[in-house]
Structures are given as structure tokens and as C-alpha cells.
Amino acid sequence: MWTQHHDLHSHSLHSDGDHVVDEVAQLMFDEGVLVWSLTDHDTTSGWEEGAKAAARRGMRFVPGVEITCEPALAAQEAQLRANGLERPSASWHLLAYFPDHQPGLNEEDVAGFKAWLAPKQDGRLPRMKAMCERLSSLGMPVDIEDVCRRASGSVGRPHLAEAMVELGYVATKREAFETWIGDGLPGFVQHEKPTVQEAVAAVKSAGGMTSLAHPRYYGVPTKTLASALVELGVDSIEAVHRSHNDAYRHELMTEAIAQGLSITVGSDFHGLARQPRPGNMPIQHQGLDERLAVNGDHQQPKPPRTEE
Numbered sequence: 001m002w003t004q005h006h007d008l009h010s011h012s013l014h015s016d017g018d019h020v021v022d023e024v025a026q027l028m029f030d031e032g033v034l035v036w037s038l039t040d041h042d043t044t045s046g047w048e049e050g051a052k053a054a055a056r057r058g059m060r061f062v063p064g065v066e067i068t069c070e071p072a073l074a075a076q077e078a079q080l081r082a083n084g085l086e087r088p089s090a091s092w093h094l095l096a097y098f099p100d101h102q103p104g105l106n107e108e109d110v111a112g113f114k115a116w117l118a119p120k121q122d123g124r125l126p127r128m129k130a131m132c133e134r135l136s137s138l139g140m141p142v143d144i145e146d147v148c149r150r151a152s153g154s155v156g157r158p159h160l161a162e163a164m165v166e167l168g169y170v171a172t173k174r175e176a177f178e179t180w181i182g183d184g185l186p187g188f189v190q191h192e193k194p195t196v197q198e199a200v201a202a203v204k205s206a207g208g209m210t211s212l213a214h215p216r217y218y219g220v221p222t223k224t225l226a227s228a229l230v231e232l233g234v235d236s237i238e239a240v241h242r243s244h245n246d247a248y249r250h251e252l253m254t255e256a257i258a259q260g261l262s263i264t265v266g267s268d269f270h271g272l273a274r275q276p277r278p279g280n281m282p283i284q285h286q287g288l289d290e291r292l293a294v295n296g297d298h299q300q301p302k303p304p305r306t307e308e
């Protein structure tokens, strides 16, 4: 049995997405999504809006966040080539889900996690400052204030790329990434990241679960990757991501299930200018984490306490 009612990976203006939370909810709803997770980078600031927007449309909302972590394993050349990449991403992205948490209601359950996460988000600012300084020294001064104005939650490289386009240093955001600010390039500065183990511990202590986002970008053979995730206590793997072709999805699903991991599904929606639509990602019921089911019997979406 297959389902395409889930989209567990999406971004809003709270990080590097193009739409306000309510618009993301509407786009998901229009595509028939019944279980939706907002997973902005290193921030939970969109959760209450997301929960309300989903409740208004009768969707189940799963509070989520995409945590930027240190890579747990080094990339392998052959696997990178097989995945069509020149270099691995400088970080691993760990999706954290809190299926039992109802934003604005049982806040005490996630208070420890939020306190752990907050400096990660704040850490983005010094890193962005350092990148602006780096670009200045390369003859492309960028005002940090101008970059920050473009972000309503977590500031990130897409905001910097946008500023570089407007300043005429590059023709497109893509060129900014490919020439200057992509991982390992002259304008790139690493930021301090937790290890996967640290992130898993913080999420678990708040009753959450984790899934490794878009494994394609890390250049690690699937079997090795899945056993490492089991070791690290990660629950799930995002087998179905828009960047994966069918063969790779199948390989990930099979290996995950063989090693006792569940699977998750996400379009990694950032905005209509970049992707025509969210959702529409078929996944087998069999491997999907049961805590993320349409009618998880442990939780039905409840309407928010306050009416708008």
C-alpha cells in the first residue's frame, strides 16, 4: 500500500523559504497533504503559526526542525560520483520531529530542546558576519544588516546570495553558490555545529524522533550510512526526497527497513519559484514511521486553544 498524504520537510520565511507559514500550509493542503511538517533550519519559531494553519484546514501538523550537524562520516569519492555530486555538503541535516508536541500547549515538554537549539540559531549571525567580511576582502562588500533584513527567522546563505545578486556581484543566486559561497569556496565560512549524537540526545530528551535529511548529499554508501544511523540512535532516513531518483529511493527504503530504521518523506519545499508544488511524494505505508501516520492513534490534532 502506498500513500502520498505526507510532506514532512518544508521551509517558510522563518528560515530560507519564500512563503509565510500560512501560505505553505495552503499549498500543502491544495496538493492533498494530510500530515505536514514545517522544518525550518535551526529554529522552532514557526511552530505555533504552523499548528494553527494546519488545524484550520483539518491537516495534522508535526512540529519539526532541520538541525545543521557535523558530518558523522566522511564522503567517499565513488559514492559522490554515483550521486552526481562534485563535493559533499559541509554538514549533515538532521530532521527532528515532535509528533506528541502541540505548540502553545505542552510547552514544558520541549523547553529543554528549545534552550539547546537557541544558540545554534544565534550562531548563524556571527557566521554570516564572517562571510560578509570574507566577501569584502574579495572585493565584494556586503552589509550584514542588508542580509539580515531578508530573513524573518534563521539567517542563511540564500539571503546572502540574494544580496549579492542585487549588488550586481553575480547574475543569479545559483552563481553566488557555485562561485563564492558554496561549501568550501572562497566566501564560505563554517559555523559551529552539534554532532549528530548531541542532536539526537537533545531531541530524544524532549520526546522527539529524528530522520537524516536528503542522504544523497553526503556521499556515503547506503549500507554504511544506514548502519551508522542505527549506531547513532537516529530513527529514520528521508528515503523519499525530491532530489532522489526512483532507484536511489528504492535502495534507501530497502536498506533502511532491513536495518530496522523507518523512513520519512519530504519535498523540502522552499517556494513556488523553486519548485512547482509541494507534496505528491508517494511512499510505502510499510516503512513509514508510525508516529507520523495520518491518524497516529497516540495523537489527534486538537484545535489551538486561542481563537484568532
Ligand SMILES: [Zn+2]
Pocket (backbone or CB within 6 Å): 066, 093, 213, 214
Ligand atoms: Zn537540508
Ligand SMILES: [Zn+2]
Pocket (backbone or CB within 6 Å): 009, 010, 011, 066, 268
Ligand atoms: Zn530542508
